[in-house]
Amino acid sequence: MTEPTLTVEQQIHQAGPVVLTVTGELDHHTAPQLSQALDHAPLGDGRALVIDLSGLAYCDSTGITVLVTAYHRAQSAGSSLSLAGLSHDLTRVFQTVGLDQVFTLHPGLDDALAALRP
Template sequence: MQHDHDLTVTLQPHPVSPLVLTVAGDLDHHTVPRLRAALDDLTLAPGAGLVIDLSGLTFCDSTGISALVSAHQRAQDAGAALALAGLDPEIIRVFRIMGLDRLFSFHDTAEKAIASLQ
């Protein structure tokens, strides 16, 4: 099976808050630097919110999961809130097995995640 390791990470500036980072494609050890770079470019202020929209995610390996965990850690350190949106039920199952459902809040859509952080 040919993997082209395509991943797009797009920041949608939101009129008020929170920021919405849309991640689409395969999130694996080849593409995770793109997500880390996008996250490093974000300025998270106390009370701010960040939604990572994963509805376009087709694959996520352990490096992808650890990048999301470090995004959560960074948001926490900054006093900002982070929510994940649009996760595939299969990926949510993996997060639950790893106990990460205690770390993250999951929402069906980016809109619901935005509403939860406002």
């Protein structure tokens, strides 16, 4: 059995928000990678954070906990946080547990970035 893999790429979009692109499997083995990337994301001063999950193949409860922690960190820093590209299954989980009422969800990265434009 192979270990799950996860990649997290950070970029500052030309419109200003920080974009984290997450690809692979987000579980108890890989969640520390996303946590570390979130810890180093430049937040504050009203800067938005968008996490693009369109490349996510799997997410367990540990991954969801990392996302909730990121939401709280962004809120504390005065930044907004949006999630983009959730799979149908992950969207359904978020709806079932009420996280669709906490997070701003967008079908894709372009939609999330468009929503941030004044």
